[in-house]
Amino acid sequence: MVELCKANGFWGIQFDVENLNIADRDRFTEWYTDAANALHAGGFKISAAVVHRTDDDAGPTAYHRFLQDSWRAGYDLTAMARVGDFISVMTYSEHTRRTPPGPVAGLPWVRDVVDYFLRFVPPDKLSLGIPTYGMHWYTRYNPNIPERADSWNESVSWSWGSGLAERNGATIQFDPVQSVPFASYSVGGVNDWVFLEDSRSFRTKLDLAHEKKLRGFSVWVLGPEDERIWDVLRNDPRAR
Numbered sequence: 001m002v003e004l005c006k007a008n009g010f011w012g013i014q015f016d017v018e019n020l021n022i023a024d025r026d027r028f029t030e031w032y033t034d035a036a037n038a039l040h041a042g043g044f045k046i047s048a049a050v051v052h053r054t055d056d057d058a059g060p061t062a063y064h065r066f067l068q069d070s071w072r073a074g075y076d077l078t079a080m081a082r083v084g085d086f087i088s089v090m091t092y093s094e095h096t097r098r099t100p101p102g103p104v105a106g107l108p109w110v111r112d113v114v115d116y117f118l119r120f121v122p123p124d125k126l127s128l129g130i131p132t133y134g135m136h137w138y139t140r141y142n143p144n145i146p147e148r149a150d151s152w153n154e155s156v157s158w159s160w161g162s163g164l165a166e167r168n169g170a171t172i173q174f175d176p177v178q179s180v181p182f183a184s185y186s187v188g189g190v191n192d193w194v195f196l197e198d199s200r201s202f203r204t205k206l207d208l209a210h211e212k213k214l215r216g217f218s219v220w221v222l223g224p225e226d227e228r229i230w231d232v233l234r235n236d237p238r239a240r
Helices: 002-008 022-041 062-072 077-083 107-117 158-167 199-211 229-234
Strands: 012-016 045-051 086-090 126-131 134-141 149-156 173-175 180-187 190-195 216-220
Touching (some): 022 077, 077 086, 107 199, 126 199
Parallel strands (some): 126 216
C-alpha cells in the first residue's frame, strides 16, 4: 500500500469494504488497524467509506436482521475513528429497488444517520456522504417470476431524470420535508417515480455538515450532478 501511494503520488487510501458480516467485525478492525499503522508510518492518510445506519436495533423483519448482520453492523466505528484519519458515511441509498419509491437521501434520514455516527466518531473525523444521482422507479417485464412483472429502479443523472419528468408532462416538485426534488407520471396507466438530487438538495445537506461541524463532505459520484452544485460550492465560503 505504501509503495502504491509513493509510486502514484497519492495523499492516502480510502477503503470501501461492504457486505461485511458482524462475525467479521473484530477481524476487519484488526486489518484496518494494521493498514492504518502501515500508511501512517509511510506518511500517508487512511479513511473508510462506511454504510449507513440510524440505530442499534436490527428491525422487525428477517430482511432487517439480514441488513444488520450482513451489511451494517460489521464496523467498529469507535475503533476505526481512533486509528484512521476520517470516515465517509454513505448517507445515500435510503430507498432502493428493495423498498418502495422514495428519496435517495431524504434530509430527516440523513440527519438521523449523522446523529448515530456522531455517537462513535468525532465530528472532525466524519465526512458526510452526499449523492449527486437520482433514482427512477418503474414497472418492468420480468418473465422469470410468476407475476411476469415487478417494480424496479435505475440510477439517473439530474439531466436524464428531470428530462424523463419533462418528456412525460410531469412537473418536478420540491419536498420541503425531505428536501429533495421528485416527480410522478403515468406510463400506460401505471405511475413511474423519479427522486432526484439538485443544487437545492445539495445545499441543505451541505448546511447540515456545517451545522454539525463535520470534517466536510464526500460525493458519490462525479458526473451525474446538477451542474448548479458547482455554483453552490463557489459561493459558499465555508466550503473552502
